[in-house]
Amino acid sequence: MNFYDFHVHSEFSEGESTIEEIANRAKLLGYKGICFTTYLDDKNKIKKTKEIVSKLSKQIGIEIFIGFEARNMSELDKLIRFRREYDVLLVKGSDLLLNRKAVETKEVDILTHPEYNRRDSGFNHVMAQLATENNVAIEINFREILNSSKNTRANIMHKIKTNVEICKKYKVPVIICSGSVTHWQLKDPKILISMGCLLGLELKEAKKTISEIPENIIKMIKERQDEKWIRPGVKVV
Amino acid sequence: MKQKKLKTLKPTLREKERYVAFQVISEEGEEFNYSDLEAAIWNTMLDFLGEEGVSKTSVWLMKDCWDPKTQKGILRCNNKSVQEVIASLGLIDRLGDNRITFKILRLSGTIKSIREKL
Numbered sequence: 001m002n003f004y005d006f007h008v009h010s011e012f013s014e015g016e017s018t019i020e021e022i023a024n025r026a027k028l029l030g031y032k033g034i035c036f037t038t039y040l041d042d043k044n045k046i047k048k049t050k051e052i053v054s055k056l057s058k059q060i061g062i063e064i065f066i067g068f069e070a071r072n073m074s075e076l077d078k079l080i081r082f083r084r085e086y087d088v089l090l091v092k093g094s095d096l097l098l099n100r101k102a103v104e105t106k107e108v109d110i111l112t113h114p115e116y117n118r119r120d121s122g123f124n125h126v127m128a129q130l131a132t133e134n135n136v137a138i139e140i141n142f143r144e145i146l147n148s149s150k151n152t153r154a155n156i157m158h159k160i161k162t163n164v165e166i167c168k169k170y171k172v173p174v175i176i177c178s179g180s181v182t183h184w185q186l187k188d189p190k191i192l193i194s195m196g197c198l199l200g201l202e203l204k205e206a207k208k209t210i211s212e213i214p215e216n217i218i219k220m221i222k223e224r225q226d227e228k229w230i231r232p233g234v235k236v237v
Numbered sequence: 238m239k240q241k242k243l244k245t246l247k248p249t250l251r252e253k254e255r256y257v258a259f260q261v262i263s264e265e266g267e268e269f270n271y272s273d274l275e276a277a278i279w280n281t282m283l284d285f286l287g288e289e290g291v292s293k294t295s296v297w298l299m300k301d302c303w304d305p306k307t308q309k310g311i312l313r314c315n316n317k318s319v320q321e322v323i324a325s326l327g328l329i330d331r332l333g334d335n336r337i338t339f340k341i342l343r344l345s346g347t348i349k350s351i352r353e354k355l
Contacts, residue, residue, distance in 0.1 A: 149284065190341040
């Protein structure tokens with residue numbers, strides 16, 4: 001089974017470790033591919049990241065993707081405009097309007113931690129139906145659980161469990177990511193699967209979240225980067 | 238005086254065990270001993286699962302299987318709480334001042350087979 005982690009921050013975004021350190025660690029832990037997530041700040045940084053990534057991918061023998069995480073509406077609109085130039089589009093969850101916009105947009109691949117910094121879970125049945133229609137995956141972020149403790153961790157896990165239950169009912173794709181900012185926070189795929197089970201997923205479903213669902217996203221990436229592709233649902237025959 | 242040994246339970250009454258082989262990945266040159274690791278695992282599991290939760294797992298870090306050179310070891314638990322134990326290992330990110338991470342090598346039902354394939 002091939003495992004993927006689609007939410008990793010390197011030193012080019014908010015992370016501390018270099019791309020090389022993270023890629024080597026991912027290979028050691030048995031991942032087939034990872035996605036480096038950056039923010040839309042500086043276009044020079046993005047060029048540099050792309051250069052390093054293409055070199056390292058062959059050198060280390062791991063698939064590396066580049067993703068953008070939109071933090072607000074205007075960033076999301078800008079990112080949709082040049083959607084073909086990068087691989088994965090993530091939306092940073094927490095703001096209710098942004099969460100809603102993310103699940104309404106076909107170009108978005110992943111809505112990251114919708115419950116982040118919120119008192120409620122940030123995700124409901126209406127959003128779930130939209131996410132299924134538009135094939136937007138909902139993320140379970142391991143770093144959120146790892147970096148919290150005691151009552152905060154309990155609250156976060158409760159909110160994630162609520163979201164997982166809704167996702168199961170409406171057949172929304174769920175994806176588990178480490179959300180790591182250093183290579184030490186990158187976790188073994190079996191650990192992520194186990195955490196998925198504790199959060200309410202069946203073992204089969206938990207395995208899917210880091211193998212089959214990322215693979216579907218990769219299929220979409222390849223389709224999108226094909227010359228015949230025009231926009232979601234439209235391509236030259 | 239020798240203590241009387243308890244009669245062994247019937248196989249159907251015994252708890253089904255699972256063995257989790259793991260490796261501690263740390264910064265270069267760092268070696269950890271059994272007691273450090275045992276303390277870290279117990280503390281994290283008690284924090285995460287609570288006393289009642291840990292009592293259900295029957296977790297035990299096997300002393301004779303810990304190899305400080307390769308940093309590989311075996312954890313024993315019951316078959317119903319494998320996911321809880323593995324998830325708890327993922328929440329250990331420090332051992333003393335050192336940053337660590339766990340790599341799960343293998344899961345098995347018998348100690349013999351896990352030792353052979355380790």
